[in-house]
Amino acid sequence: MRAISGLWRWRRNPLRRTTDLVEAWVALVAVLLILVVGPVSGALVGGVAQDALQRSVREQRESRHLVTATVVRKLDRSPLDADPEAASGRDVRSRVLADWTAPDGTAHHGTVIASLQKPRPGDHFTIWTDQHGRMVARPLDSATAATHAVLAGFGAALLTAGLVEGGRRLMVWRMVRRRYARWDQAWDRAGPDWGRTGTGS
Incomplete structure (x- = not known):
């Protein structure tokens, strides 16, 4: 996962920027959210789907x-x-x-x-x-209902992971845009004569 590649930015380095450190923290939080919130949301959605589908199985068995x-x-x-x-x-x-x-x-x-x-x-x-x-x-049978519940839980976990990763990418994209804007401002301040012989003398 690309989020882990940002963790190297914690190393002590004179070229490390503040945004590098922020990007590393965002990557770590994203990994933790994917590993913790993803399975929890999958289990919750799967449990709710299982209850609803098994109730539907019982109702169909009684009415059909x-x-x-x-x-x-x-x-x-x-x-x-x-x-x-x-x-x-x-x-x-x-x-x-x-x-x-x-x-x-x-x-x-x-x-x-x-x-x-x-x-x-x-x-x-x-x-x-x-x-x-x-x-x-x-009527729907219990095994099919359980399979649908597992698929719903798995889908919810994947959706959560996708949303977290999408949020991380959006934050990194905004930081990179801000960084480029600051570079443009620095180049504008340096002026068109930057790097020429005799500049600033």
Whole structure:
């Protein structure tokens, strides 16, 4: 990391400027913030995300139900469906007209996507529905929720490190601009005759 390269400026050196020392301190503070605040922010964000996602997992498990549907008849393939030759053998899905009973006891009839290779009338398959029999997506599982929480925490730690490094670079850039401005002023004071023979005599 470039921040560490500024630490050499602490050495005793007659050419060392005050800005060199300030830049070294800024580098040290940036390294400490990245090593301490980055992991802490990642852990906090990951913990909050884990709690929220696991709560969502529990709510989805309570509100979504796996019910058995019965094929009435197979429907023609939709033009929006994937090419059957491009689909993998284990992910075969068919559009069918099916009947199913909701958890509240109501009967339903409609078009669904069945995970059957060659559906025939009377075949059974499972679908996810809400309490009233409306089709819903599969509920989130705990492992996937935990993975998302870890990724959120890792992203927060990286974002914190990026912000700290960006702040350090901005401070160094401003110090360098100020240093160049002072050099320009010094050259202006020296005048156009600086370095010529007989100047100042």
